[in-house]
Every structure is written in C-alpha cells, then in structure tokens.
Amino acid sequence: MSIAEAADPKGSRVWNPLIEVGVLEEDKHMTVLIVFAALAISLAEGIPLGKQGQWKELAVMSTLLGMTILLAAGNYLGLPSPLSLLERLLEPIGKAIFK
Amino acid sequence: MPEKGIINTKQFVWMLFIIITTLAAMQIPSMLIMQAGRDAWLSVVSAWFLDVMLALVYAYMGIRFPGENFVQYSITILGKYLGRMVGILFPLFFLLVCSLMLQGLSQVVNTIFLPMTPFNVILVSSFLVSAFIGRKGLEVIARMTEVLGPLFFFSIVTVCCLVLPAVHMERLKPQLDEGIAPFLIGTPLMLTSFGVCIIMAMYIPLCNRPENGFLAKFSAVSMGALVVGLVTALSVGIFGIEDAQYMNSPGLQLAKMINFSNYLERVEMVWLLILVGSGIVASSSLLWAFGQGLAQIVGLKTYQPLIYPGALLSLVFCIGSFPSSLNQTNFFHYTFPIVAAFVETGLELFLFATALVLNKRGAA
Numbered sequence: 337m338s339i340a341e342a343a344d345p346k347g348s349r350v351w352n353p354l355i356e357v358g359v360l361e362e363d364k365h366m367t368v369l370i371v372f373a374a375l376a377i378s379l380a381e382g383i384p385l386g387k388q389g390q391w392k393e394l395a396v397m398s399t400l401l402g403m404t405i406l407l408a409a410g411n412y413l414g415l416p417s418p419l420s421l422l423e424r425l426l427e428p429i430g431k432a433i434f435k
Numbered sequence: 436m437p438e439k440g441i442i443n444t445k446q447f448v449w450m451l452f453i454i455i456t457t458l459a460a461m462q463i464p465s466m467l468i469m470q471a472g473r474d475a476w477l478s479v480v481s482a483w484f485l486d487v488m489l490a491l492v493y494a495y496m497g498i499r500f501p502g503e504n505f506v507q508y509s510i511t512i513l514g515k516y517l518g519r520m521v522g523i524l525f526p527l528f529f530l531l532v533c534s535l536m537l538q539g540l541s542q543v544v545n546t547i548f549l550p551m552t553p554f555n556v557i558l559v560s561s562f563l564v565s566a567f568i569g570r571k572g573l574e575v576i577a578r579m580t581e582v583l584g585p586l587f588f589f590s591i592v593t594v595c596c597l598v599l600p601a602v603h604m605e606r607l608k609p610q611l612d613e614g615i616a617p618f619l620i621g622t623p624l625m626l627t628s629f630g631v632c633i634i635m636a637m638y639i640p641l642c643n644r645p646e647n648g649f650l651a652k653f654s655a656v657s658m659g660a661l662v663v664g665l666v667t668a669l670s671v672g673i674f675g676i677e678d679a680q681y682m683n684s685p686g687l688q689l690a691k692m693i694n695f696s697n698y699l700e701r702v703e704m705v706w707l708l709i710l711v712g713s714g715i716v717a718s719s720s721l722l723w724a725f726g727q728g729l730a731q732i733v734g735l736k737t738y739q740p741l742i743y744p745g746a747l748l749s750l751v752f753c754i755g756s757f758p759s760s761l762n763q764t765n766f767f768h769y770t771f772p773i774v775a776a777f778v779e780t781g782l783e784l785f786l787f788a789t790a791l792v793l794n795k796r797g798a799a
Contacts, residue, residue, distance in 0.1 A: 363754070366555055366754055369559075370747065370750070370751060370754075373747055374744075374747060377743045377744055377747065380743075381740040381743065381744075382740075385740055390735075390736065390737070392733065392734070392735055393735050393736065393737060393740050393741075394740075396729070396730075396733050396735060396740075396741065397740045397741060397744055400741060400744035400745065400747075400748060401744050401747070403748060404744065404747045404748045404751050407748070407751045407752075407755060408751050408754075408755075410755070411751065411754060411755040417751075417752065417755035417756045418752075418756075419531070419534075419752055419755070419756035419757075419766070420755070420756050422770060422774065423756070423765075423766055423769075423770045426769070426770045426773045426774065427765070427769045427770050429773055430768070430769030430770055430772060430773055431769050433620065433623075433772075434470060434620065434624060434768060434769060434772070435469055435470050435620075
C-alpha cells in the first residue's frame with residue numbers, strides 16, 4: 337500500500353501534494369521552523385545592517401537565507417537536495433574504491 | 436580583513452586538534468576497520484605521514500602569500516573571476532563538514548544517550564550553540580579550545596590506558612595477512628578526515644607567529660593520529676574486527692567498559708560531555724571559516740551576519756540530505772572522501788603549481 341493509499345484509504349479525489357510526495361509530519365514542522373528561523377535572522381541581523389548602510393552585507397545575507405528557504409521548500413516537496421545529487425554522482429566512484 | 440582577532444600558536448594547535456579528532460574519532464575508526472581490518476592502525480600512520488607532507492604545501496603557501504588565506508590567494512593567483520569561483524569551494528567545503536560533524540554528533544547523542552528525545556531537537560540545539568559561538572569570533576573559539584583541547588586529549592589517552600588490560604593481542608594478529616592493499620585503500624579514507632585541518636590556511640594569517648603554521652599542524656595532526664590510532668587498534672584488540680567495524684562510535688564503547696568494582700561507573704558520560712563540547716566548538720570554527728571565507732570573496736567588511744544564515748543552510752543540508760543515520764554514514768564513507776580529496780589536495784596543489792608557474796607572490 338502506498339503512502340497516498342494509506343493516508344486516503346477511501347480514495348477521495350481531493351489532491352494533497354504532501355500525501356503525493358510522502359512528506360512526513362516531522363519534515364513539515366521542520367520546514368515551517370526553518371522559514372520562521374530565516375525570518376527571525378533576517379530581522380535580527382538585517383535591521384542593524386540597514387541602519388549602518390551595509391547594503392552589500394545585507395544582500396549576501398538575504399541571498400543565503402533565500403537559498404535556505406528554497407532548499408527547505410525543495411525538501412518539503414520531495415525534490416533532491418544538492419548533497420543528494422552530489423552523492424548520486426560520486427557514490428559509484430566511492431563504492432568502486434572502498435569496501 | 437573581516438576578522439580582527441589574533442590567536443597564538445598554542446591556540447592554533449588545539450583548534451586544529453579538536454577539528455581533526457572530533458571528526459576522525461567519532462565514526463572513522465569503524466569505517467577504517469571495515470576497510471583495512473587488523474591493519475587499520477597502519478592506515479592511520481600512513482595518512483599521518485601524507486598529511487604532514489600536505490601541511491608543508493599549506494605552510495609554504497602561507498609564507499609565500501603573507502597575510503592571505505587560501506580564499507584570498509586563489510584570487511591573487513587566478514584573478515578576480517576564476518579565483519573567486521575556485522575560492523568559494525573552500526567555504527562551501529567547511530559548511531559541508533560542519534553538516535556532517537553535527538549530524539554525526541547528534542546521532543551519537545540520540546542513539547546512545549537520549550533515545551527518547553526527537554533527533555531534530557538535538558540537531559537544532561547543536562546548530563544554535565555552534566552558530567552562537569561562531570558569531571563571537573575566532574578569539575572566543577580559540578580560548579574555548581584551549582580548555583577543551585587538553586581535556587579531550589587526556590580523556591582519550593586515559594580511557595585507552597584504562598582499557599589496556601582487556602586487549603587480546605591475538606585479535607590484532609596476523610598483520611598484513613591480506614597484503615598491503617587493505618591498509619593502502621584505508622589510507623585515503625583517513626587522510627581526507629585529517630585533511631579537514633586545511634582550515635589551518637584560514638588561521639595562519641591570524642596567528643601572531645605565521646611561520647609556526649607547519650609546527651602547529653604537525654603537532655595537532657600527530658596528537659590526532661595518536662588518538663585515532665589508539666582507538667582503532669584498541670577497538671580491534673578488544674572487540675575484534677567483526678564487532679568493531681559495525682560500532683557507531685568505538686571510542687565511546689571503550690569508555691563504557693571502564694568500571695571500578697561498584698563505585699566508579701558510567702565514565703563514558705564524562706567522555707561524552709567532552710566530545711559534545713569539542714564537537715560543537717569544532718563546528719563553530721567551521722561556521723566561522725565559512726563566514727570569513729565568503730565575506731572575503733564578496734568583499735564584505737564583516738563576516739558576522741553570515742554565521743546564522745550559514746548555520747541554517749547547513750541544517751537544511753542535514754535534514755534534506757541525511758534523513759537517517761545510514762544516509763549520513765554512507766555519504767561519509769563513499770562520497771565525502773572523493774569531495775575532500777578534490778578540495779584538500781587537488782585544489783591546493785593546483786593553486787601551488789599555478790603560483791610557481793606564473794611566479795605569483797603575495798605583497799610582503
């Protein structure tokens with residue numbers, strides 16, 4: 337039985353993307369936590385940077401936080417992370433060398 | 436330079452020692468035993484030798500480009516654009532190591548000591564503390580390692596001395612029964628873990644005696660090799676290769692064996708306390724190196740606003756890429772050595788050769 341069938345045994349036609357990709361409840365909470373943490377960091381670090389006119393620092397920090405939110409959203413939707421892609425690429429080489 | 440702090444040689448040694456040993460002592464011994472069997476300790480010795488050779492290159496580059504770390508001298512050697520593309524690989528590598536280290540540490544704590552606590556609670560707490568320390572700057576990290584480093588070293592050596600009577604020498608024999616191939620294949624596995632101390636190139640410009648870079652690395656990696664070699668050899672001698680190769684943290688299992696009749700038990704708690712402290716300080720150092728490197732590449736005045744976002748990014752890597760301890764162990768065993776060899780050895784030797792060919796030097 338798939339995750340979708342387990343979550344919706346009667347087969348109602350309401351489409352739920354979380355059930356489709358098999359997102360666990362814990363992962364969902366972590367994604368929300370990460371988005372809130374990113375917002376909190378942007379406020380705590382961004383406001384003093386803005387007041388001091390350090391726009392370059394603000395831009396780099398915002399880019400990092402934006403990347404973090406995008407990666408967290410990717411995890412939430414079941415997309416592979418950059419490290420998973422790296423692993424798919426290099427693991428066969430590693431397995432050929434090491435036991 | 437974004438970082439204004441200065442460290443001394445002693446702090447330099449302990450910072451490197453903590454990074455090497457925390458990463459190497461947690462998971463590497465079992466992987467090494469799986470790879471090289473009874474000859475695992477020989478892999479540690481050969482990796483130590485190769486790492487010292489590599490340290491010569493890093494120390495030479497530190498002197499050839501005074502006041503510059505590898506992020507900065509990659510720009511000096513390769514130019515503004517290509518130099519930045521190569522240079523950014525170093526901070527990203529530190530972020531990856533930070534993810535692996537904290538994931539491994541949290542797994543040990545979760546599996547062995549806090550099995551009822553949700554794993555993510557331990558992981559998030561570890562990241563929070565690491566980022567808090569990392570944001571305080573290099574001097575704060577250096578002062579903490581001055582306390583934790585000697586404690587960590589002497590605790591492991593004491594544990595090893597106390598479990599010595601339980602060693603069965605026959606479990607360590609015969610040596611080299613399958614030839615030299617197993618320990619030679621185990622060498623790169625160990626070398627890539629020792630190689631994380633390429634972070635020395637970030638410390639050299641901030642050390643009050645930059646010419647001591649090689650000495651610091653030599654001392655740190657020698658102590659690290661001693662610790663890992665002892666843990667590996669004793670694990671084989673006590674548990675045998677069949678059991679030791681599947682242990683989560685053989686050092687911790689050794690500490691669990693200590694028991695003086697009924698009045699001194701659970702000594703592993705003290706060891707774990709020091710391991711967790713060292714792991715968190717080592718991760719904060721890696722987060723600091725990430726922030727400092729990125730700030731230098733982009734040309735920022737300060738690195739501090741990048742520490743918390745860096746820690747959050749690292750946390751997302753952990754959650755997204757290593758949903759279970761098996762995923763992390765697999766990544767650490769098969770993928771990390773390839774990535775680490777490319778960054779630690781390949782990139783640095785490429786920069787070294789290019790600097791020689793193009794006759795590039797730093798401004799004295």
